[in-house]
Amino acid sequence: MAPTTADTTVTHTLGAVLAELAELEDPRVRAVNVTHGDDHGVNLTRLRAVAKRLKTQPDLAREQWATGDTAARLLALLICRPKAFEAGELDAMLRSAGTPKVQDWLVNYVVKKNPHVEDLRVLWFDDIDPVVASAGWALTTDRVAKKPHGLDLPGLLARIETEMRQAPARLQWAMNHCLAQIGIEHAEYRARALAIGERLQVLKDYPTPPGCTSPYAPAWITEMVSRQQPR
Template sequence: MERSSKAKNILAQIDDKTKLGDLRKIAKDIKKDHGLAMELWSTGEFLPRQLAILIMDNKLLSQDLIDELTKDMQRHPISEHNCLVDWLMANQLSKEKKTVALMQSWQNSPSPLQRRIFWYYQARLRWMGKTDHPNTEELLAAIENRISIEEPDVQWAMNFTAGWIGVFNKEYRARCIDIGEKNGLYKGKMVSKGCTPDYLPEFIAIESSKRNL
């Protein structure tokens, strides 16, 4: 497919030295342009796809289109597809009631990336300060039953959700720590300086202490 002059001009500004801040500046100038976003997405390249996510129109993100996007993301290396799917959740899906409702329906989606979005969104709600949720018990039961058999992408997001539940909901803290001790996920895994370990007993202890909880 012949690319538009607008797409060619944007792609000429992107190379392997382009940073996220640069993409945000380009997106700020473009604002919203769903057609251009789909052109950039069609390149199959990581950075143009990150930019595409920033300029999509979330009102046009149907389940069918999201299915296509997440299927495309699976073709990227794991570090890239996780970045793309988390970027899509944070910059588009969480900003429109219709797409929030879609995310909340993906707990048992056949797509592992959509399941990751479901769990990451649940974690994000909590770490951003909204901690009184009626589904916490249900989520913990699902984590206990499924985390050990889930895809690694999804395991991380489930673990992250359990971590923030353990931080903010004291009545569930021991249970969340127990999940980590039983499955041993991320135990002993080294993290960069200043980062919190993902191993639940350590994560909960550190993040709770930071907040005097």
């Protein structure tokens, strides 16, 4: 008798998924990822293909996360149910995420879709751990672009001007993104955002491939604003 949909779902055990991820391990991919602080060797296009086949499986996702394996955690973030997590769970997950890619996917694919997103943004924004604080700034940048009402944009600019140059790399990157987003989205603060970026010079010399936009805030703001102008 042909297997039913339910039968197929049951076969997606933790062991089977981990075995499949192990088969996808590529030393060349791992070598590249290590240079970015990540410790897995699975091509992300192939990882997404696995997630597409598995679809949403919250219980399996929690099991994968609990392994601590980076590839398994990335896959977990693609097949979980973002709205099902409590704020405390997401806080613990961020603090134990371990690698930049897991942190980024957790914030962008799960936290941003969770009903506790604003509470977590406030909780993380001033955390003493710069990685956790960078998540708070990332969520703030998202609000700058989508829901700025209630944000103290001049206050954010003041914080960036005072703290960004000395901030640890990951937090500095998040603050720089916020600076650029304010300049791009809010014309009334654009001149100040440009002036802050020009004075601090953060990421001015960041290597940028041809055809890509520099993360240096004045260049980033100028380029993105120019794209908004009618041709």
